Amino acid sequence: MLEIRGIHSYYGQAHILTDVSLTLSKGEIVVLLGRNGAGKSTTIKSIMGMVRVTEGSIAYDGEEVLGEPANRIARRGLGYVPEERRIFTRLSVQENLDCGRQPAREGTRNWTADDMFDLFPNLAEARHRPGGTLSGGEQQMLTIARTLMGNPGCILLDEPSEGLAPVVVEQIIKVVKEIKAQGIPVLLSEQNLYFAGLVSDRAYVIETGHIRYEGSMRELEENDEVRQQYLAV
Amino acid sequence: MGVYLAQFLSGLASASALFLAASGLSIIFGVTRVVNFAHGSFYMLGAYFGYSLVRNLGGGALGFWVALLIASIAVGLVGLLVEVIILRRLYKAPELFQLIATFGVILVIQDVVFWYWGAENLLGPRAPGLSGIVRIFDVPMPVYDLALIAIGPLVLLGLWLLFNRTRWGVLVRAATEDREMVGALGVNQSLLFTGVFVLGSALAGLGGAIQLPKGDANLLMDFGILAEVFVVTVVGGMGSIFGAFLAAVLISELNTFGILVWPNGTLVLMFILMAVILIVRPTGLLGRPETIGQKTETGPVEVVLPAGPHYKIFVAVVIALLALLPLLVDDFILVLVTDILVLALFATSLHFLMSTGGLVSFGHAAFYGGGAYAAALLVTYAATPFELALLLAPFGAGLLALVIGWFCVRLSGVYFAMLTLAFAQVAWSVVFQWSDVTNGDDGLLGIWPAAWASGTATYYYVAFVVAAAGIFLIRRVVFAPFGYGLRATRDSSLRAAAIGIDIKRQQLAAFVFAGVMAGLAGGLFAFSKGSVFPDEMSIPRSFDALLMVLLGGIESLSGPVVGAAAFTWLHDELITFEYWRLLLGVVIVALVLLFPQGLGGAARHHVGRYLKLEASPGDLRSATPKREQRA
Structure with a gap:
């Protein structure tokens, strides 16, 4: 579904990612684990064409997307949920959802705003409130819902649990499982090993821009050495 | 009723x-x-x-x-x-x-x-x-x-x-x-x-x-409405359409009623209104403060380095050549080089404000023209001797810069640029319309230097010495603690404030200093031409200066001097055509599209590596913190 081979990414002159490769298959949830600044968000932004990538290849559905602008990559069906949520604070919840809307796409579910309100009852109540007045957890749900409105064939979910209360994290876990149930693959970036363990099938560990480990989630949970060296848990 | x-x-x-x-x-x-x-x-x-x-x-x-x-x-x-x-x-x-x-x-x-x-x-x-x-x-x-x-x-x-x-x-x-x-x-x-x-x-x-x-x-309506629109936008709050409507009504009413009460004072009333609103609400009536993500970046700024040994020799050679110039060329060229020297000082003062201060002004000609008019008015109404008038001209401009700068430094980025343009247009309007004092469009004539300085070659030396002294003074300030403080403020105003720098005062001081230097150039200009017209304060003149800075490349301190020379040459070539503005406009657009680093920047990029024009980066760069990285 999504195949990244040997990419090198830069912010200005700073070399952030070195030879990063990873794959995501249909129906699978893969987590990219690493500490702050390890390169998780940069990897996801590289896939979305939001960071300068100088080498390598990024194929989605068998087609090369490297070098395309973000909007075209999104139109191919890659749904991006950014780390800082980046909801439109002065737009209402409903308007935020409208911004994410894209035409129906073959082979994936066609979500409507009502589906979103079923999935996230909190948002239904806040429908006409400006996004900026929502709580952190509600904003996180809104940003996921906004991306689902684009009927994505694959979702890149950047640190969804960051800074959220455990009870909200539980809700997010439910949503991720629901997405998985729809057969939509997810590339998740996380620091929270507990969260990752509950939803992920496979894991990659990234450190200073290099992939250091790759394996099934269970293997990683049993591998104390890797966890201590790169994740400090 | x-x-x-x-x-x-x-x-x-x-x-x-x-x-x-x-x-x-x-x-x-x-x-x-x-x-x-x-x-x-x-x-x-x-x-x-x-x-x-x-x-x-x-x-x-x-x-x-x-x-x-x-x-x-x-x-x-x-x-x-x-x-x-x-x-x-x-x-x-x-x-x-x-x-x-x-x-x-x-x-x-x-x-x-x-x-x-x-x-x-x-x-x-x-x-x-x-x-x-x-x-x-x-x-x-x-x-x-x-x-x-x-x-x-x-x-x-x-x-x-x-x-x-x-x-x-x-x-x-x-x-x-x-x-x-x-x-x-x-x-x-x-x-x-x-x-x-x-x-x-x-x-x-x-x-x-x-x-x-x-x-x-x-x-004339293009610049006229532009300044008014900028005032409306600053007063109403950028990005707010209701704010624009409110401000347009407010300003139009002020104008129509102002004419009844104080027929010649509507511009002053507009000033007062803007002042009150900016003090009470710096973001305008309905504007929102810029959120961090929206801040437009000025692009990566290179560290300005002191002159290296080769560069010093190069400058010494140029100065020696300029000193000998009257022996080598005829009067026509000498007048041209005088113009270049005056404009080089003008452009350097703007460059200082932009690159060291991080403040992009679109109304810098207000102070160039301000200096020129200060000198001309002193000569016309107070029969001030040449030397004294030339000395006082920059202070007249500095005073103007103090007033205008006091408002402008409350804003930053494009708001600052818009406000400087609006004020410069107001200053131009005053000079243009107040014909009892300024003679309006007919200008002030007969502003000649004292007899001893009136020869072409002598005045060339006067301009040469004054402009060179001004440029070196500006350069000195860039490398003085005040200049460091300004650069710190430019790169991160928050951190600069945290180490005890009074940001607004610092910026105002820079604005006034740049105004004083532009005024000095303006004074030199007035005496070199013998006359002053409102054109010297107009928005196109402000853009001339910006163009010189751009031509020379914003990142080098010698850029504006090179830019002034290139601009004067270009202008002289184009002015012979009837539609020179059209040509100049096309050239400007082409330059911006083709050389986004400026001509000087592009040249330095290619030549500088071989000639070692600056102190070796290793000397200083290790001491400067790396740009923060995000991942």
Whole structure:
């Protein structure tokens, strides 16, 4: 579904990612684990064409997307949920959802705003409130819902649990499982090993821009050495 | 009572055109983060298009309104061309380049209008069916004014519906907050930007067209409306369409009532209004503070290094050559080089403000012209001797800079640039209109240096010594603690404040210093030409200075000197053509598109590596912190 081979990414002159490769298959949830600044968000932004990538290849559905602008990559069906949520604070919840809307796409579910309100009852109540007045957890749900409105064939979910209360994290876990149930693959970036363990099938560990480990989630949970060296848990 | 009501309605009527133009600017800026300096030119084009179309579409009421509408659409199409050909390539460039490019567009449009419609003011046609008079409380009132009063709120309503009831409008609002995110959701930003630019341009065009029956179409309206629009935007709050409407009404009412109370003082009243609003609400009536993500970056700034050994030798050779120049060349060349020296000082003062202070001023000519007028007024009215007048000129300019700077440093980024432009236009208007003192457009004549300095070669030496001293002083300040403090403030005002730097005072001091130096250049200029005209204060002169800085490359301290020479040469080559503005405009746009680092920057990039023009980067760079990395 999504195949990244040997990419090198830069912010200005700073070399952030070195030879990063990873794959995501249909129906699978893969987590990219690493500490702050390890390169998780940069990897996801590289896939979305939001960071300068100088080498390598990024194929989605068998087609090369490297070098395309973000909007075209999104139109191919890659749904991006950014780390800082980046909801439109002065737009209402409903308007935020409208911004994410894209035409129906073959082979994936066609979500409507009502589906979103079923999935996230909190948002239904806040429908006409400006996004900026929502709580952190509600904003996180809104940003996921906004991306689902684009009927994505694959979702890149950047640190969804960051800074959220455990009870909200539980809700997010439910949503991720629901997405998985729809057969939509997810590339998740996380620091929270507990969260990752509950939803992920496979894991990659990234450190200073290099992939250091790759394996099934269970293997990683049993591998104390890797966890201590790169994740400090 | 009736008189006041009539006056109030008349103010509302003139607010409409102003509101249309200002809302267009605001919408464009909100999404693209480009301050479209050519906006005044679009307004002017709307007036000229409207004039011709009304004449061709016949006298009927339908023909009249259709003509205005077509004029607006035509201006929208011009906007489309400008966006697709020029601006689209510059969205990621530093904002200075966008502004300079739109200034190139101003020049092109000026000459095209001049070529097609001529220099005569074209009196606007009356609106068929609305040319009569109604009596309101026995005071006569043009019917067309009532139509204008309706147009403003109607357009406001239309825009509100567009932005709140259509998906396109919602996307535009979303892009105003976070355009990258809108792209990541699958929206084609290019199309959105183009659409917004066309809409904004068409609004400006409509503004220019609807004011025709009340006024005329003339070649001065582009800068005139631009300054007013900037004031409206600063007062109303950038990005707020309601704010633009409110401010347009406020300022138009101030003008119409101001004329009753204090006929010559409307500009001063506008100043006072702006001052009060900026003190109470720095972001304007309905504006929001810039959120961090929106801040436009000035681009990566290279560390300015002290001169290396080779560079010092190079400068010494240039100075020696300049000192010997009168022995080598004729008077014609000498006058040309005098001009270059004066402009080099002027450009260096602006460059100091921009690169060291991080403050991009679009009205720096106010102080150049201010110095020139200070000297000329002293000579004309106080019979001040040449030496004293030349010495006092910079202080006159400095005083002006203190007043203007006091307002401007409250703002930052493009707001700062807009406000400097607005103030410079006000200063120009004062000089242009106050003919009892300044002789208006006829200028002040007979401003000659003392007998000992009046020879071409002698005055050349005077200009050479003064300009060189000024430039070295500026350079000295860049490497003084004050200069370091300024650079710290420029790179991170928050951190600079945290280590105890009074940011606003620092910036004001820089503004005044740059003004003083520009005033010194202006004084030199006045005595070299023997006369001063309002042109020296005008917006095009401010842009000349920006162009010199751009030509020389913003990142090198010697850039403005090179830029002044290149500019003077270019100007001399082009001025022989009738449509030199058009050519200059095209050259500017081409330069910005082809050499985004400036000519000097490009040259240094290629040559500098071989010649070791600066101290070795290793000496200093290890001591400078690396740019923060994000991952």
